[in-house]
Amino acid sequence: MGKAAIELRKVTKRFLTPTGTAFTAIRDLDLQVEAGEFCAVVGPTGCGKSTTLALISGLETPSAGEALVSGQPVRGVGRDVGYVFQQDAVFPWKSVLDNVATGPRFRGQPRAEAEKRARDWIARVGLAGFERYYPHQLSGGMRKRAALAQTLINEPRILLMDEPFSALDVQTRMLMENELLQLWSATGASVVFVTHDLEEAISLADRVVVITAGPGTVKGTYRVDLPRPRNLTEIRFQPEFARIYKEIWNDLRDEVLVSYERSKRSVA
Amino acid sequence: MSDDTAIDRARARARLNRRLLVNGLRILIAVVVLGSWELSTTWEVSPGNPLVDPFFVGKPSGIGRQLWTWIMEGTAQGPLWQQIAVTLEEAIIGFLIGVGLGVVFGFALGRVRLLADVFAPYIKALNAMPRVVLGSIFIITLGYGIQSKVALAVVLVFFVVFFNAFQGVREVDRVLLWNARILGASERQLSTSVIIPSALSWILASLHTSFGFALVGAVVGEYLGAIKGIGLVIATAQATFNPSGVWGAMFLLAVVALLAEVLMTRLEDRLIRWRPNTITDVQI
Numbered sequence: 001m002g003k004a005a006i007e008l009r010k011v012t013k014r015f016l017t018p019t020g021t022a023f024t025a026i027r028d029l030d031l032q033v034e035a036g037e038f039c040a041v042v043g044p045t046g047c048g049k050s051t052t053l054a055l056i057s058g059l060e061t062p063s064a065g066e067a068l069v070s071g072q073p074v075r076g077v078g079r080d081v082g083y084v085f086q087q088d089a090v091f092p093w094k095s096v097l098d099n100v101a102t103g104p105r106f107r108g109q110p111r112a113e114a115e116k117r118a119r120d121w122i123a124r125v126g127l128a129g130f131e132r133y134y135p136h137q138l139s140g141g142m143r144k145r146a147a148l149a150q151t152l153i154n155e156p157r158i159l160l161m162d163e164p165f166s167a168l169d170v171q172t173r174m175l176m177e178n179e180l181l182q183l184w185s186a187t188g189a190s191v192v193f194v195t196h197d198l199e200e201a202i203s204l205a206d207r208v209v210v211i212t213a214g215p216g217t218v219k220g221t222y223r224v225d226l227p228r229p230r231n232l233t234e235i236r237f238q239p240e241f242a243r244i245y246k247e248i249w250n251d252l253r254d255e256v257l258v259s260y261e262r263s264k265r266s267v268a
Numbered sequence: 269m270s271d272d273t274a275i276d277r278a279r280a281r282a283r284l285n286r287r288l289l290v291n292g293l294r295i296l297i298a299v300v301v302l303g304s305w306e307l308s309t310t311w312e313v314s315p316g317n318p319l320v321d322p323f324f325v326g327k328p329s330g331i332g333r334q335l336w337t338w339i340m341e342g343t344a345q346g347p348l349w350q351q352i353a354v355t356l357e358e359a360i361i362g363f364l365i366g367v368g369l370g371v372v373f374g375f376a377l378g379r380v381r382l383l384a385d386v387f388a389p390y391i392k393a394l395n396a397m398p399r400v401v402l403g404s405i406f407i408i409t410l411g412y413g414i415q416s417k418v419a420l421a422v423v424l425v426f427f428v429v430f431f432n433a434f435q436g437v438r439e440v441d442r443v444l445l446w447n448a449r450i451l452g453a454s455e456r457q458l459s460t461s462v463i464i465p466s467a468l469s470w471i472l473a474s475l476h477t478s479f480g481f482a483l484v485g486a487v488v489g490e491y492l493g494a495i496k497g498i499g500l501v502i503a504t505a506q507a508t509f510n511p512s513g514v515w516g517a518m519f520l521l522a523v524v525a526l527l528a529e530v531l532m533t534r535l536e537d538r539l540i541r542w543r544p545n546t547i548t549d550v551q552i
Binding site: 057059077079081082083085087088089094095102106107134135151154 | 444447448450451452457461466468
């Protein structure tokens with residue numbers, strides 16, 4: 001077996017809340033993602049899924065344990081990492097073209113070169129003709145496309161995605177998922193895709209990791225042996241899909257219920 | 269089928285009517301206020317005894333005459349345009365320095381937590397003080413010339429801009445900062461391409477109020493002691509019991525402030541074109 005592209009070893013992350021009390025977002029979490037693997041992480045709300053991504057990216061450091069990328073401990077934000085955020089993260093004061101060209105510009109490419117590559121990526125995510133638009137003039141789905149292009153233009157070997165499509169309507173979402181798979185298959189990047197939607201996780205990933213209700217730790221790992229390339233508009237009707245869904249849901253349901261009971265208690 | 273052109277035409281007509289109504293009412297208010305002022309100071313209850321004595325409150329026609337005299341013959345301190353120019357010069361220099369310092373300090377304290385923690389009590393203390401009293405100190409140390417007025421304008425402008433710049437830097441969306449860092453931004457690039465653009469709308473919003481403060485600084489400074497300027501014109505009018513002079517100078521200041529406001533709005537529209545169009549139905 002080759003060296004894992006991403007590895008978390010017994011990682012724990014504790015945060016200080018504004019009121020001064022500490023809480024544990026994730027505890028003793030182990031995770032391995034092979035090179036070129038598409039790994040989906042599912043779990044109930046507030047189980048530390050986003051924290052996991054922040055640790056891999058180097059935006060946060062673990063309180064205990066170790067995060068490794070390509071066998072090297074993570075020290076600050078690495079060059080090989082791409083991160084698609086749940087919220088709108090495109091810069092509202094930049095046009096689509098400038099937004100997509102941001103990464104190459106930050107990394108010192110001359111403007112002409114960066115813009116040429118940006119135009120290419122804008123076309124690849126289907127935004128050709130919208131180069132001069134500002135984010136507020138675009139729909140939510142188009143902003144996500146811009147965010148994808150902005151991330152992928154840096155050709156990340158590690159692609160982290162934090163519920164990127166959760167704000168989109170169901171139809172747009174399925175189209176975006178399909179396009180993500182196409183774009184990804186051309187890059188060979190290792191992906192960690194965080195979502196609370198099990199259907200989305202199974203249709204996209206090679207492997208689904210279930211995280212427990214917070215503090216998050218790995219509850220189970222499931223291989224998804226659906227053939228690629230996948231057509232996401234059809235995949236949900238395959239018997240294999242239903243079988244995997246049922247298997248994982250048995251695990252996930254308990255965690256969702258735990259998290260739900262807790263939220264009820266904290267409200268009461 | 270509905271007739272689109274008819275609908276559009278009806279809407280255009282409604283909009284025109286509304287504009288006429290608003291402007292008509294505006295003119296009506298001016299006529300009523302100025303008219304009743306003029307009438308109450310002209311109409312005599314008994315011979316030589318008007319309802320309201322214009323000696324104390326002035327009257328619109330008197331103010332008009334006063335402005336005309338100033339324009340044609342100049343003020344006691346020299347030509348009118350010179351007074352306006354001096355006050356404007358003080359206000360603009362003070363404004364520019366104040367904005368510059370405010371942005372630099374706001375940015376530095378917004379970015380460096382230690383600086384913010386250390387300077388916080390001093391800035392709060394200075395801000396709580398009625399800063400106009402500093403004018404007296406400035407007159408003593410800097411003299412009757414332009415410097416003391418500029419200094420007062422700087423102090424007044426600084427705090428407005430400083431707090432806005434500070435807040436603007438602090439309120440930068442964390443996700444945008446993260447995204448920039450992931451995309452490869454250095455600390456400097458983080459400042460120039462995320463924090464400054466993001467704080468810019470806060471800073472620009474403060475410029476509207478702060479030019480008003482610059483004018484206050486210049487005029488109050490002149491009022492406390494000066495050789496030239498609108499503030500001095502007001503002080504002189506007050507000393508000679510000339511209400512028309514005070515009103516006339518105030519009118520001039522209002523015109524200057526309004527012009528500055530128009531320029532500022534233009535600048536803002538230019539600099540933050542990326543912002544979604546806010547509904548500008550009501551503009552105050």
